[in-house]
Amino acid sequence: MTWSEVQARPLPAPGVRVTYGGAQQQFGELRVPPGPGPHPVLVLIHGGCWHRSFDLQYFSHLADALTRETGAATWNIEYRRLGDPGGGWPGSFLDIANATDQIRALAARHHLDTDRVVAIGHSAGGQLALWLAARDQLAPGSAPYRPNPLKLRGVIGLSAITDLIAYSRPQGGCNAAVGELLGGSPERQLARYQQASPRELLPLGVPQWLIQGVEDPIVPLATVRAYAGAAKDAGDTVTVEEIAGAGHFEPALPGTSAWPALLAAVRAALKP
Incomplete structure (x- = not known):
């Protein structure tokens, strides 16, 4: 599937727009299923090489379908990206953190279960979703540190960029955006990496599901396999679903060959 084919899909009706900051990019779309709740929450983080050229609209397909089919609320978040004032390091990370913590403020009014929150990210958004699970490791002096981060039940990475040091090495394409995101190469900005x-x-410290197209030209399957092996060696529980014939975008859209694997991962992550 190509980006043009993704863009050609008619968009679903938008969710309820809620701001979490003063910048124009600091908002999310909240979709809540019918019923009294409390509803578990899926935090959706779109990709696009961390760049402002790509926004949350294409991820609204996933948000709409997951809200209808899983019984979970979805919080499809926008954030400052490369090219936006304040995007990059640490602004993009702070936005993801603050948007996720905003769920606490939304919980009472929208009947959300803050004990069952799962992050789902695509591509660069997959990197940010995985990072969310680990931000309680950040020292108070770290630029993206925020106290008392909302705890995740799990993370689902869709064509996820998992290793920024390795991913920054090839030239061109999305790989070149890593140095821009972090303000330099690993040799110059190792602490940020x-x-x-x-x-x-x-x-x-949380279960992870990685759904990956075998034919992905942007995030090679080998990088996901390498990360999964390292995560398992470190003691994490990781499930990798390799989707034959799929490329970079199939894991991020409902109705594709990757959709059953994503639904299964969501249900496993939300299981009591």
């Missing part, structure tokens, strides 16, 4: 890369933060 150590605070941002899921591979460097292992063990994350």
Whole structure:
């Protein structure tokens, strides 16, 4: 599936727009299923090489379908990205953290279960979703540190970028955005890579599901396999679902060959 094919899909009706900060990018779309709740929450983090050229709209397909089919609320968040004022390090990370912690403020009015929160991220958003699970490891002096982070029940990575040091090495494409995101190469900004890369933060301490297209040209399958092996060696529980014939975008959209694996992962992550 190509990006043009993703863009050609008619968008679902938007969720309820809620701000979590003063910048125009600091908002999310909340979708809550019918019923009294309390509803578990799926935090959705879109990808796009951390760049402002890509926004949360394409992830609304996933948010709408997951809300209808899993009984969970979805919180599809926007954040400052490269090219936005304040995007990059640490602004993008702070936005993801603050948006997730905002669930506490939304819980009473929208009947949300803050003890059952799962992060789902695609591509660069997969890196940010995995990072969310590990941010309680950050020292108070770390730029993206926030006290008392909301605890996750698990993380689902869709074509997820898992190792920022390794991913920054090839030239061009999304790989080149890593240095822009963190303000330099690993040799120049090693401390930032150590605070941002899921591979460097292992063990994350929560179950992880990684759904990966075998034919993905943007996030190679080998990188996901390497991360999963390292995570298991560190003591984490990791499940990798390799989708034959799928590329980079199938894991992020309902109705594709990757959709059954994603539904199964969500149900496993939310299981009491």
